Amino acid sequence: xxxxxxxxSEFAEAVKTISGLDVNLCFQCAKCASGCPVSYAMxxxxxxxxxxIQLGLTDLxxxxxxxxxCASCQTCSTxxxxxxxxxxxxxxxRIIAQRKKIKAKIPEVPIFYRSSLRNIALFGRMYxxxxxxxxxxxxxxxxxxxxxxxxxLRKGKLNIFPSFKGALAARRIFSQVxxxxxx
Amino acid sequence: MKYAYYPxxxxxxxAKEYDHSLRAVCSRLxxxxxxxxxxxxxGSTPAHSVSRLLASALPLGNLAIVQKMGFKEVVVPCASxxxxxxxxxxxxxxxxxxxxxxxxxxxxxxxxxxxVYHPLQIFSEEPQLGKISSLAKQGLAGLKVVCYYGxxxxxxxxxxxxxTCEYPESMDRVLRALGIATLDWSYKTDxxxxxxxxxxTDIVLKLSHDILExxxxxxxxxxxxxxxxxxxxxxxxxxxxxxxxxxDYKLPILYFTQLMGISFGLSSxxxxxxxxxxSPQRKLEEVKQHA
Ligand code: SF4
Ligand code: SF4
Numbered sequence: 171x172x173x174x175x176x177x178x179s180e181f182a183e184a185v186k187t188i189s190g191l192d193v194n195l196c197f198q199c200a201k202c203a204s205g206c207p208v209s210y211a212m213x214x215x216x217x218x219x220x221x222x223i224q225l226g227l228t229d230l231x232x233x234x235x236x237x238x239x240c241a242s243c244q245t246c247s248t249x250x251x252x253x254x255x256x257x258x259x260x261x262x263x264r265i266i267a268q269r270k271k272i273k274a275k276i277p278e279v280p281i282f283y284r285s286s287l288r289n290i291a292l293f294g295r296m297y298x299x300x301x302x303x304x305x306x307x308x309x310x311x312x313x314x315x316x317x318x319x320x321x322x323l324r325k326g327k328l329n330i331f332p333s334f335k336g337a338l339a340a341r342r343i344f345s346q347v348x349x350x351x352x353x
Numbered sequence: 354m355k356y357a358y359y360p361x362x363x364x365x366x367x368a369k370e371y372d373h374s375l376r377a378v379c380s381r382l383x384x385x386x387x388x389x390x391x392x393x394x395x396g397s398t399p400a401h402s403v404s405r406l407l408a409s410a411l412p413l414g415n416l417a418i419v420q421k422m423g424f425k426e427v428v429v430p431c432a433s434x435x436x437x438x439x440x441x442x443x444x445x446x447x448x449x450x451x452x453x454x455x456x457x458x459x460x461x462x463x464x465x466x467x468x469v470y471h472p473l474q475i476f477s478e479e480p481q482l483g484k485i486s487s488l489a490k491q492g493l494a495g496l497k498v499v500c501y502y503g504x505x506x507x508x509x510x511x512x513x514x515x516x517t518c519e520y521p522e523s524m525d526r527v528l529r530a531l532g533i534a535t536l537d538w539s540y541k542t543d544x545x546x547x548x549x550x551x552x553x554t555d556i557v558l559k560l561s562h563d564i565l566e567x568x569x570x571x572x573x574x575x576x577x578x579x580x581x582x583x584x585x586x587x588x589x590x591x592x593x594x595x596x597x598x599x600x601d602y603k604l605p606i607l608y609f610t611q612l613m614g615i616s617f618g619l620s621s622x623x624x625x626x627x628x629x630x631x632s633p634q635r636k637l638e639e640v641k642q643h644a
Binding site for chain 1: 362363394401405418448544554560630
C-alpha cells in the first residue's frame with residue numbers, strides 16, 4: 171500500500187469516527203468509478219466523492235446524489251488498490267447525512283431505509299406489504315407498480331398478514347442500539 | 354449432516370420457492386436443516402445505511418440463538434443475509450470497540466466461532482457434489498444455463514470467503530454435476546440493482562436489462578440464481594424490462610436448488626415452479642422431449 175501524506179479535513183475525521191476508515195489512503199486512481207455500476211446516474215463519481223471528503227467539501231458531499239444511489243455492490247471495495255472500503259465510506263456518509271437531517275437529493279432512498287427499519291422493529295421480520303403501503307404514503311407514488319403488486323399477490327409472493335415471530339428480540343436490539351446512540 | 358438454518362424474511366414471501374426447494378433437495382441429500390427458533394430480520398441494506406451498530410447487532414443476535422441451540426454451523430441461503438452475517442463476524446474480529454458494545458446489547462454468547470455457510474459452499478464440495486451427481490436422473494443435458502451469482506456472495510472476498518470473486522464457479526460445478534451445460538458469460542457477478550427495486554426502479558431496469566442481454570447473447574435458455582433479490586429483479590421485472598427496452602427474452606429465472614430438484618425428479622409442486630412470473634415450464638418440456 172502506498173503511504174499518502176496525511177491531510178486534515180473535519181469531514182474525513184467524521185467518516186473515520188463512524189467507520190474506522192481512512193479516506194486519505196485514496197490516491198485517485200479512479201478504479202472505483204470505472205467499475206461502479208451506478209456511476210452513470212450519479213452527479214459525482216465515487217472517485218470524485220472521496221476526493222471531496224479528503225478536501226473537506228462537506229456541503230458538496232452532503233448535497234450530492236452519489237451516496238444515495240450507491241447500491242452497496244462492493245465492487246469498489248473489492249478492487250481498490252489502496253484497500254479503501256469505499257462502500258463502507260458511502261455508508262458512513264449516508265449515516266452522517268441522516269444524523270444531520272440533511273434534505274436528501276434522492277429523498278425516497280432514506281425514506282425507504284427508515285420505513286424498512288420501522289417495519290422490522292415492529293414485526294421482527296420484514297412485512298413487505300406493510301412496507302410497500304408505507305412507502306406509497308410517504309413518497310406519494312400510489313399507482314407505481316400496482317399491476318405488478320397485484321400479480322405478485324395472486325402468485326402468493328406477498329403475504330397479506332405480518333408475522334410477529336422474533337419481534338420481541340428484534341425490538342430489544344432496536345431499543346438498546348437507540349439508547350446507546352443517543353448518548 | 355445437520356445445520357442450523359436461517360431462512361431470511363423473503364423465504365416467507367417473494368422467495369418461498371427458494372426455501373421450499375432448498376429444504377426438499379437437502380432432505381434428499383440427507384442434510385438436516387434446523388430452523389433457528391424465532392429468528393428475526395438481519396437488517397439488510399437499510400440497517401447498514403443507518404447504523405453500524407444495528408447492522409452488526411441484528412445478525413449477531415440471531416447467531417446468539419444459534420449458539421443457544423447448540424449449533425456451530427448455520428446455513429444462510431439469501432445472498433444479502435449471508436453478506437450481513439459474514440460482515441458482522443468480520444467486523445467483530447477486527448473492531449475491539451464494536452465487540453465491547455455488542456457485548457452490552459446481546460445477552461450471553463453470540464458465538465464468533467460459528468461458521469456461516471451459503472448452501473453453494475456445501476453443495477459444490479465433496480461429499481455433497483458426488484451425491485448430487487448420483488441423485489441426478491432427469492435429463493437436463495439439453496438445457497443451456499448461465500449461473501448468476503450477483504454481488505454479495507463474492508464481494509468483498511476477505512469478508513465473504515466465497516469462491517473466486519471475479520469469476521466464481523461453484524454454482525457451475527453443482528449444475529454440471531447434474532449434467533447441465535453451464536455457459537461462460539461476462540455478467541456472473543454484475544449488480545442487478547438490488548435494493549432499489551422499490552425506490553429507483555429505473556436503475557434496476559437498466560442493470561437487470563444488461564444481465565438479461567448478456568445471458569441472451571451467449572444463447573442461454575435460463576438463468577440460475579442464488580439470491581431472492583436477484584430473482585425478484587430478473588423475474589418479476591422482466592416484462593417491464595422488455596417493454597422499456599423493446600426486447601424479448603422470456604428467460605426463466607430459476608433458483609439453482611430448483612434445477613437440482615427437477616434433476617432429482619421432484620415434482621414442480623414441491624419446487625413451486627409455478628410461482629415464477631416468467632414460466633419455465635415450456636422450456637423444461639422442450640428439453641425433456643429432446644432428452
Ligand atoms: S479505487 Fe481506491 S484509491 Fe482508487 S480512486 Fe477509488 S478509492 Fe481511491
Ligand atoms: S458499492 Fe456503491 S460506489 Fe461502490 S461500486 Fe458499488 S454502487 Fe458504486
